[in-house]
Structures are given as C-alpha cells and as structure tokens.
Amino acid sequence: MKSILIAAAFGLALGGSALAEKPFTYPFDGSFEDATFAVESAIVGQGLVIDFVSHVGEMLNRTGADVGSDTMIFKNADIFLFCSAVISRQVMEKDPMNITHCPYGIFVMDTDEGVLIGHKDYPDGSMQAVENLMQQIVAEAVGN
Template structure:
C-alpha cells in the first residue's frame, strides 16, 4: 500500500512539469465540491463502482512540512479510482499487460482558485477505448 501512495505522490509531483503531455484536463466552472460531486455522479451514471477516492490534496498539505517542503501544490485534490469489467476485459484480452493501467482514475484538482477535472492519457491501441470512456465521464462531469 505504501508503494501505491508513493506512486500517487510521484505522479502529483511530476504533474506540474509534464502535465499537458500526460493528462487531459478540462476547466470546471464551479467549486471543488461541485466538481467532485459531478465526477462521482458521472461515474455512477455509467454503471461503474468507485473503488477508492484518494484525497491526495489533503495528504500533500498534511505532510509537506514532514518532507521539508512549504510548497502548497493544491488547495484540494481528489482522485476517483474505478474499473469497468467490460472495457477492462476487452483491453486485457487484446494485451494482458494492459493490467498496468487498471484501475482507472479521474482527478479533480483546485489550484490558485481554479478547478480542473482530468485523467491520465493512455497509449495508442486498445487503451484508447479506456481513454474514450474517461473522456465521456469527464465531459459529463464538467457539463460539456
């Protein structure tokens, strides 16, 4: 479990330098709480179950001093993690190593008073079906 959280921290810390290339983001016109409600609702509307909501922003804010940093990366940041049995089976039957991409995550983050919703970009090939699913969910959540 510690490796899992270390990976999430690493993703968050590298996101500031390579964010645009590794993630698709959409601005959200509203509060962080409204955006998280929108994401949760959009995931459930697809008939999917949220396995975990990782409160990355709270963890980073709480542990900053412990790791020698006073930088506040996010006012708020949550990652919603879930899977789709149908889509996951399809992409893993195409290539069992696509397991490395599961579960899928959609994040909501607030920085400098602006809220964004997004997801990690996936490689070309079968994983584009997952990316299309994530894009549908995010667009619904942001009202696009």
Template sequence: MRRILLAAVAAIAGGTASAQEVVTYPFDGSFEDATFSVESAIIGEGLVVDYVSRVGDMLNRTGEDVGSDVTIFDAADVFLFCSAVVSRKVMEADPSNIAHCPYGIFVTDKEGAVEIGYRAMPDDPIQEVQSLLDGIAKEAAGQ
C-alpha cells in the same frame, strides 16, 4: 496501494516520471461540486467508485514533514474505478494493459481554478479506456 497513490500523484502533477499526457477540463464551480459531478458521472456509467484518494490532503499534511512549504493544490482528489466490460476487452487484446487499471479521474483546485482530468492512455487497444475516461470527464465538467 502505494503504487496506486504514486500513479495518482503523477497523474495530478502531470508526472515527469511518465511521458503520458494529462487531459484536463475546467470546471465552473466549486471543488465540492466538481467531486460530486465526477462521482455522479462515474455512477451514471453504471460503474462503482472503488476508492477516492485524497491526494491534496496528503500533500498538505506532509509538506512540512518533507521540508516544503509549497501548497501544490488547495484540494485534490482522485476517483479510482474500473469497468469489467472495457477492462476485459483491452486485457484480452493485451494482458499487460492491467497496468492501466484501475482508471482514475482527478479533481484539483489551485487558487480557485477547478479542473477535472485524467491521464491519457497509449495507443490502441487501450484507447477504449481513454474514450470512457474522456466521456466521464467531459460530462462531469459540463462539456
């Protein structure tokens, strides 16, 4: 679970630990509306949200404990899920693609600017996962 949380934090923060790109789309509405939209888009693909990581709550709760008074996000959640069909396909092509599972789509709110995004995937065959993530993120963002 700790590794998942660290990966989620890296995805939200733009992750200097990874050379991977983060793809974001602005959301015209509240954080709550965006999280509802993301969950609905995931479910609309016939998928199940396995876990919602409340990264923003954790960062806000622990800031003082780690000697920081910086508010990174007003709110931030990461929705973790998987697709049996897509996961099987990309892992049959290369079993090391397990490193990308579960997939995550995040919602952030920083000073009223709400965004929906995900961590970009490396080259083929995992690009099928990126297509899935991009479709869900765009649908949730109304694009």
C-alpha cells in the same frame, strides 16, 4: 533468472511511464466540492463502482512540513479510482499487459488557477476504449 526478468520488466514499465503524454485537463466552472460531486455522479451514472477516492491534496498539505516543504501544491485534490469489467476485459484480451493501467483514475484539483478535472492519456491502440470512457465521464462532469 526470474528476478532478473522481473527487474527488467519493472525497468521497462518505469521507462515507459517517463515517456507518457501529459494528462487531459478540463476547466470546471464551479467549486471543488461541486466538481467532485459531478465526477462521482458521472462515474456512477455509467454503472461503475468507485473503488477508492485518494485524497492527495489533503495528504500533501498534511505532510508538507514533515518533508521540509512549505509549498502548497493544491488547495485540494482527489483522485477517483474505478474499473469497468466490460472495458477492462476488452482491453486486456487485446493485451494482458494493459493490467498496468487498471484501476482507471479521474482527478479533480483546485489550484490558484481554478478547478480542473482530468485523466491520464492512455496509450494509443488497445487502450482506446478506456480513453473513450474517460472522455465521456469527464465531458459529463464538466457539463459538455
């Protein structure tokens, strides 16, 4: 019975992600390196600690041939993962299932169209505090 409940919860989580909104993206007027520095500085400037930087662009470029693709998706792309003890507590006290959104991520991507900084669109309601934090960090990084 426990495994059925776990499988059902997993299925709901995957189904919910299929309905997720498009991420928020903001153009960055500068290089990929300048954008990653701006994002890192904005996160740390909020008193937060970056837990991990995922180098997605490097991984995809490195493994393309291994999976039978010669398509370059990104010139470069990183995701900065972090959490806020204060805001995480706030949103998880409202709904413990908000754990599924932690850690939070801000991405920087460089494509033929230019450099973008962005974050996912969090669910309305109990995750609004996270959405506000993400928008503050990104606004600072892009210079608004």
